[in-house]
Amino acid sequence: MAREDDARSAEKAHVPALPTLRAQQRDMRSRLRAGFRTRHELLVWSHVAAAISVGRVPDSWFSDLINDQWTVAACLDSHAKRERLCGDTAPSPSEARTERTRIIQDVLSPAFQKAVDVIRAQSNDFTDEQDGVRHVDRQRFIAMRPRLHQRVVDQHQALREPFGESGVQSQADAVEWADEVAYAASGHLPRDFTSRVCNPMSQWWTALANEQTTVLDSMLAEDVLPAWNSALRTASSNAEELASGTVESSSGGNLS
């Protein structure tokens, strides 16, 4: 149940429920300041941060964040948890606060600022020389791109799957999951990603089959999240994205 709530709240951060991008960014910062219960929760949060910044966080950041024990410890919500992870070298409460502030200053703020710039720049095609569109930072879909938004949702679902109740139990499940991950990366993962994941000798397969959460988090941060981040960056730069696909004549949307 706790995991379900966690997933729901993580997803909510980038679905239309939150009214403004700025509010979403504020929410992201406050969640970091409050601290996370687990490393996995931190990983999910970092993906949402990538989504809110439309792929403008550095690709290397996920691994720096998740694969550095001390940084992870600094982001956890209790000192006991920090000590379990780092023993005597665990960050003190004040060091933890300082580290989180550093992440906000060095990673989130520049990325979020770039995201706002991207959105503002892309809104120019529906402004004119005298009167711009207001509230360009208040959008329902991420970067005003519903398809980009859908890509984020696809990624989030793929991220949750190995950690869900049914998990990835068979090789067929693994193929299915790896394809979903690759699809959500829009070509930013190596073409052999699925075969690597499903190779019984691979570290991916071992971690998936044995539900080695920590190892999975680590590999996701190393390989998958950077690719997804690039995919979001590319998608948000594509101003040609359409609001919807070809519409057949239907009977919906009657205004009478």
Place this chain on the structure above:
Amino acid sequence: MLDVVQDPEYLYEWLSGLEASNIEKTREVKNDRRRHSIGENLVRHMEMTPFPKLLDRLERTADPVEGTPPHSAIRHPRAMLDAIIHTSDMDGFRLDFEDFSGLCDARKGVFEYLVDPDTSVDDSDLETTGGSDALIHGPMGRGKTTSVSTFIARWMEVNGEAVVWRGTPQRTEWLPFAPWAIVCLPEGVEYTVRLAPPEDGSGSVESDFEPIEVDLEDIVWRVERYEDLDDLNNNVLMSGAFHVVYPDPKFRGCERITQEASECPALEYTSVWEADRARHDPELDEKETTPTSHWWFSWLVHHNVNEKRSMRTTWVCDEASNLFKHHASNDNGGLSTKIDAVSQQYVDFRRNGLSFVLLTQKPREISWMIRKKMRWGVTLSGTDNPTGSDEIIGVRPPMNTEMTSDWKLGRGLFWTSGQYTEFGWDDLPRRYKVPGKLRIISPEVRRVSAK
């Protein structure tokens, strides 16, 4: 039915028998905010769903592409809802504080929908403050008039705004709304009103009848006279009501208004009487009569000059290419300069709450000076929707494939930059679709012109 159509007296009786029951009890007439509005009255008579209920329905309607609710009109709110729901800075406060007191039920319902966290559209999704616009295009017989009638009812219902239909002597497509129409005619100009038979495609001459003279007051809600532009916009036009305005052939106030407007060339007008005088007075230079339709240019500019009254207004211009001619020259009463003047004033129209709705069969017959300022396009079935780099209006069409040409009647595409949505509309109730045409003509103007 044919008997009725062929008998002018029956037709007259039908037309004058139509009524907008309870229109005299509306909030606009009684000046009582507890009452229903003229727009709500119109929507009910047209058997349309109240707009807040329509939003609920769209929330539950499957999107034509995704296959799941909500409908694309809700998923892509900038495509259509932004052009329908007009808000002001004051409304921004209302939404922030969720205080909707004094609003009519329909507008209140829409605002409650926008602030409800469980609905898909947030008030911040509707970016436009002030007026909007729409270039509605489609071939003859594909429902331009019926679709715009549906939109007019919605604009009146949701925004409580005045709608002004450009009256012309030949066209009375507004006739289904006659029981709600306030017909505004210039003071001191005589008009004859004739009811003409419907055009009969059968080729039988006998089935037609000669136009008969009728009393306009029997047919429409009210007939008002205006002295000049100030009088029309400050005293005669009624907030929340539907108006059919006939331009003043004497152009009273037209030149002065453009002299007062900033960033607007001084427009010149010559009435038929002035031209006639000049022709007969050797001391005066001969002048060419300005077409009466040019009055509209100054009427539009008046909205940006008027300091006495600021009223949300939607202007509906049927056959817009007759007024905003593509490749207009200055030979014809300075048409090019006048179109240029309106183009320069365009952004302020929106800011001053004036929405601009143009209807045409072929968008490219409308001057680019005007089209380039517009932000919403409405493509009706039976014609190709624009794609890619097509320059129809000032925003690039977001569609990359052709969709609308083989859609059935009563369907269309509403689009703006980056977003589009399909939509549909029902035919108006049969009893309001009176066959025949009203011709509202000034014999005096014709007589002087003929001289």
